Amino acid sequence: MFNPNATDIDGPILFSPENEKELDTLLQRYPYKRAALLPVLYMAQAQFGWLSPGVMAYVAQRLELPEGKVLQVASFYTMFDKKPAGRHKIEVCTSVPCCMMGGFAVVRHISEQLGIGVGETTADGRVTLLEAECLAGCGYAPLLQVNGEFHENLTPERIDALLATLR
Amino acid sequence: MERVITANWHVEQAYTLSVYQQHGGFKSLKKVFGMERGAVVPELIKSNLRGRGGAGFPVGAKWSFLPKGTDVPKYLVVNADEGEPGTFKDRFIMERDPHRLMEGCIIAGFTLGLKAAYIYVRGELVLATRRMEAAIAELYATGLLGKNILGSGLDFDIYVHRGAGAYICGEETALIESLEGKTGQPRLKPPFPAVVGVFGCPTVVNNVESIACVPLVIERGAEWWSAQGSEKNGGPKIVQVSGKVKRPGTYEVPNGISLRDVVFSDLYGGGPLDGRTIRGVIPGGTSCPVLRADQLDVKHDFDALKEKPFETMAGTSGVIVMDDTVCVVRIAARIARFYHHESCGQCTPCREGMGWVSKILDRIEAGGAKRAEVDQLLDIVNNIRGNTICPFGDAVGMSIGAYLRQFPEEFIAHVEQGRCTYPAW
Ligand SMILES: Cc1cc2nc3c(=O)[nH]c(=O)nc-3n(C[C@H](O)[C@H](O)[C@H](O)COP(=O)(O)O)c2cc1C
Ligand code: SF4
Ligand code: FES
Numbered sequence: 001m002f003n004p005n006a007t008d009i010d011g012p013i014l015f016s017p018e019n020e021k022e023l024d025t026l027l028q029r030y031p032y033k034r035a036a037l038l039p040v041l042y043m044a045q046a047q048f049g050w051l052s053p054g055v056m057a058y059v060a061q062r063l064e065l066p067e068g069k070v071l072q073v074a075s076f077y078t079m080f081d082k083k084p085a086g087r088h089k090i091e092v093c094t095s096v097p098c099c100m101m102g103g104f105a106v107v108r109h110i111s112e113q114l115g116i117g118v119g120e121t122t123a124d125g126r127v128t129l130l131e132a133e134c135l136a137g138c139g140y141a142p143l144l145q146v147n148g149e150f151h152e153n154l155t156p157e158r159i160d161a162l163l164a165t166l167r
Numbered sequence: 168m169e170r171v172i173t174a175n176w177h178v179e180q181a182y183t184l185s186v187y188q189q190h191g192g193f194k195s196l197k198k199v200f201g202m203e204r205g206a207v208v209p210e211l212i213k214s215n216l217r218g219r220g221g222a223g224f225p226v227g228a229k230w231s232f233l234p235k236g237t238d239v240p241k242y243l244v245v246n247a248d249e250g251e252p253g254t255f256k257d258r259f260i261m262e263r264d265p266h267r268l269m270e271g272c273i274i275a276g277f278t279l280g281l282k283a284a285y286i287y288v289r290g291e292l293v294l295a296t297r298r299m300e301a302a303i304a305e306l307y308a309t310g311l312l313g314k315n316i317l318g319s320g321l322d323f324d325i326y327v328h329r330g331a332g333a334y335i336c337g338e339e340t341a342l343i344e345s346l347e348g349k350t351g352q353p354r355l356k357p358p359f360p361a362v363v364g365v366f367g368c369p370t371v372v373n374n375v376e377s378i379a380c381v382p383l384v385i386e387r388g389a390e391w392w393s394a395q396g397s398e399k400n401g402g403p404k405i406v407q408v409s410g411k412v413k414r415p416g417t418y419e420v421p422n423g424i425s426l427r428d429v430v431f432s433d434l435y436g437g438g439p440l441d442g443r444t445i446r447g448v449i450p451g452g453t454s455c456p457v458l459r460a461d462q463l464d465v466k467h468d469f470d471a472l473k474e475k476p477f478e479t480m481a482g483t484s485g486v487i488v489m490d491d492t493v494c495v496v497r498i499a500a501r502i503a504r505f506y507h508h509e510s511c512g513q514c515t516p517c518r519e520g521m522g523w524v525s526k527i528l529d530r531i532e533a534g535g536a537k538r539a540e541v542d543q544l545l546d547i548v549n550n551i552r553g554n555t556i557c558p559f560g561d562a563v564g565m566s567i568g569a570y571l572r573q574f575p576e577e578f579i580a581h582v583e584q585g586r587c588t589y590p591a592w
Contacts, residue, residue, distance in 0.1 A: 029326045030348075031240075031366050037348035038331055076350040077331030079290045091291070095252040096453050096501050097410040097487045104592045133334060133505060134252035135291055138409035138485070139416045148293030 002125025006084050008052040015062075019043055023062070033063045037073055041080055050081040086121040086128035088166045092144040095134035101141035106154050107131060113163055127166055168434075171383055171403050172376070173419045175264040182298050184305040187266040193311065195382035199274050200319045207278040211381070213389035215401030217422075219256075220246050220337075220374030221452070221482050222558075223400075223469030226381070232361040233279050233369050240282035241369045243275045244346065244360075245378055247288040247295070248330055248337040251452035252505065253485030256405040256417055257375035261288065261295035264379070265302040269325060271378035273316065274385065276323035279371065283324040286375075287342050290331045299327050334509040338557050339372040341511065352511045353557035376405060397423025400468035404484055406435070411445070411490035413437030423471070426450060427463040429486050436488065443490040447573065451482020453502050454562035456569030457495070479569070494589035495577050499570035500528035506563045514555040517563065520547050524567060531578060534586035541578045545571050 015023060022043060026036045040059055041051060048055045051074050060070040074080045090110060094103040107118060110129055114122055121128040137143045140152035144159075151162055175181035175190055187193070199207060211227030218224045233241060245268065249257040260268060272284040288296050303325050306312040314322050328346055335341045336351035343365045345351040364370020380402060384392045393401040400422040406429050409415050414437035420429065430448055431438045439445045445460045450472055456479040458465075465471050469481045489498065507521040527544050530536040545568060552564030571578060581587055 029328075034348040035346065035366070038329065038345070042329060042331070073348065073350055077290075077333050079332035095505060096498055097253055099501055099592055100410055100489065100493050100498070102592075132291070133509070134250060134254070136249045136255040136258040136289070138253055138255050138487070139407060141409065141415075145291060148291075150294075 002084065002086070002121070002123075004084055004121055004125075006052070008054045009048050009050070013048065013054050013058045015043075016047060019047055034065060037063060037065070037070065038077075041070075041074060045081060050084050084121075084125075086125050088126065088146050089128045089130060090144055090146045090166075091130045091132035091135070093133070093135045093137070093142070094131045095138075097138050098134070098141040098143065102154075103142045106142045106144060106159065109156055109159055110163070113160065127163075168403070168419060168421065170419050171387070172380060172405060173259075173264075173417070175267070176259060182263055182265050182302065184266060184302070184309065184311075187264070191386070192266055193270055195385035196270050196273055196277075196311075197317070198385055199277055200317060200321075204278060204280075207274065207385070210389045211384060214384045214392035215396065215399050216377070216380055216384055216392060217400055217469055218374055219376035219380070219404065219483070221251065221454075221480075223481060226373065226377050229361070229373070230275070230279060230371060232359070233371055234362070236280075237369070239368050240366075241279060242365050242371070243272055243279070243281050243284040243378075244339075244343065244365055244370055244372045245272065245284060245286040245375055246337065246339065246342060246372055247286050247292070247375045248342060249289055249292070249375070250334045250337050251454060251483050251485060252502075253407065253409055253449060253452040253487040254483040255407050255409075255485070256483070258292055258295050259417060260375050260379050261292065262298050265295075265299045266306075267379045267382060268299070268375055269302055269306060269312075271381040272325050273311065273321075273323055274381050275371065275373075275378065277316075277319065277321050281323065281371075283326060285346055285365065286325065286327045287336070287346055288327055288329055290329050296327060296329060303327065333511075334505075335511045335557075335559065338559060340557070342372065343370065350511075352513050353559070355556055395421050397421075397466055397468045397471070399470060406467065406484045406486055408436040408486045408488065410488040411440055411443065411493065412488045413440060420467075423466040423468040425463070426458070426465050426467045426472075426486070429467055430463060430488055436486070439488075439490050443492065445488060446491050446493065447489045447495055449485075449487040449489075451480050452485040453487065453505070454566050455480040455482040456565050457489075457498075457573055459573050479565075492590060494532070494587055495570055495574045496528070496532045496581055497587065497589065497592070499567055500525070500532045503528045503563075503567055506559075506567075510559065511557075514560060516551045516554045517560045520551040521563060523547055524551075524563075528567075531581050532587055534581055534584065536582055538579070538582050541571070541575075541582060 056070045060067040143152040216226045336345045340354035341351040360370040418435045430436045503525040507525040512518045
């Protein structure tokens with residue numbers, strides 16, 4: 001069950017066997033452990049769903065870093081979730097030039113359809129709605145990204161069709 | 168115009184090694200392996216290839232600054248953090264033609280005696296990341312990466328490193344900090360990355376398009392390359408047109424093409440939407456000062472745009488077009504909000520100043536500001552410029568300042584009428 005107010009993840013915090021292997025590979029890419037922090041945080045987020053205090057402490061221990069450093073880095077970058085997020089993260093570009101092409105109208109439309117504001121998650125944990133800065137697709141505005149895929153030249157109909165596919 | 172940099176963009180599966188090789192891929196690397204190691208940099212210098220990440224620094228000159236023959240490892244860092252609003256070219260190179268970028272990296276590795284390349288890719292660019300990782304795996308499998316590449320004696324690796332959502336990590340020293348596992352806060356220069364770069368080692372930092380051009384300079388020759396552009400601005404380049412035009416998109420053009428052509432030609436931007444007129448154009452991403460519609464007869468290159476009366480930059484060649492339905496005060500306010508959000512917070516003028524600028528601009532746009540605040544705004548902006556660790560502060564000052572300089576009547580109208588008369592977004 002999706003709990004937006006969870007204070008930590010349930011169950012033991014240990015990397016899966018595949019991720020242990022991945023960790024070994026990552027550590028070989030850099031001359032020292034600390035440099036692997038970003039990729040390891042991504043890996044942890046993918047396995048545990050979000051970067052809870054317990055997960056960050058675990059990453060700190062595995063990379064031999066002070067916990068405060070891990071928290072500081074996780075907080076600096078917007079793509080690390082410090083609280084539970086929905087299964088699908090919709091990011092609508094509202095940078096100049098998208099904003100002149102209807103980026104904010106897309107945000108309003110999704111917000112109305114899902115009954116959530118920007119930064120919020122639907123009660124069933126299905127979708128989180130976010131505004132993004134320029135997503136490198138400005139010529140195809142307005143656009144959004146969900147699960148790493150671009151959806152460009154949006155119209156209300158295309159948005160509704162897309163929302164219907166997000167389970 | 169002949170497609171050179173973007174030649175493979177419309178070729179099916181050009182992102183695979185076999186298709187890339189069918190279209191001439193890796194010929195330049197083989198050519199370089201047959202050349203004197205010292206011959207590549209002079210060729211790049213002669214070609215007038217300029218960096219495509221924003222500042223237009225000559226690529227050959229940058230490579231020549233790397234210390235030669237030291238025992239410490241040296242690195243290439245490819246800046247694939249594409250985040251400057253209005254910019255959408257590096258993503259396509261990575262998605263559609265990743266092997267060209269890899270070929271450029273390996274040529275740099277051989278020429279400069281590098282240990283490895285790290286490609287720092289923006290976290291949001293998932294397909295680009297996947298395509299590059301697949302390309303790299305193919306190269307290891309065929310002996311084009313790893314130990315003793317094609318018997319040349321070169322040992323070289325390429326790694327992809329994902330950023331995680333911070334615009335400032337596009338600035339090269341912030342990017343280096345981020346690559347070391349830290350928060351992305353720019354470093355004071357000097358020392359420059361060529362001396363102390365990533366992991367404390369000499370490092371070349373170049374943009375994706377810059378590196379992808381290197382095999383093409385080798386293939387076509389420096390003379391051909393330099394002849395394609397304007398003086399000291401060699402080669403074709405990718406302009407990206409967005410905003411209120413008929414044909415937004417990416418176009419390969421000769422360096423030094425007129426900005427008016429980029430915006431109006433039916434080959435490129437296609438001019439304003441029916442019944443509209445163009446009011447302003449940003450020539451190279453939102454950190455470049457805006458031009459008025461009567462200032463478009465200028466060469467789009469790194470030098471001409473700097474001159475009076477234009478005093479702007481070619482930046483990333485991300486051309487953003489505004490028409491008469493667009494409120495320029497609102498654009499300035501939106502850009503200020505971006506800067507406020509993206510400031511790394513190290514320098515007081517940038518961190519605090521951007522908060523004030525953003526608030527005042529929002530108030531002017533909404534019609535709730537006094538005349539004196541418009542002057543105050545220019546004052547704050549001018550005080551951010553030149554007083555910060557990284558060029559972000561200068562970019563803020565120049566770009567926001569330009570809206571005030573170019574469109575003063577719009578600011579006054581908002582203040583005098585007490586409201587914005589443009590349609591809501
Ligand atoms: C705030 C800021 C953001 C930047 N963002 C990028 C970027 O996203 N991509 C890029 O290639 N260069 C960016 N740059 C420029 C880099 O600092 C650096 O000059 C460039 O990567 C050098 O490559 P080049 O010489 O090949 O252009 C940025 C600079 C600043 C000041
Ligand atoms: S100018 Fe702004 S972004 Fe650059 S180092 Fe200073 S605070 Fe950070
Ligand atoms: S401004 Fe929206 S993708 Fe660039």
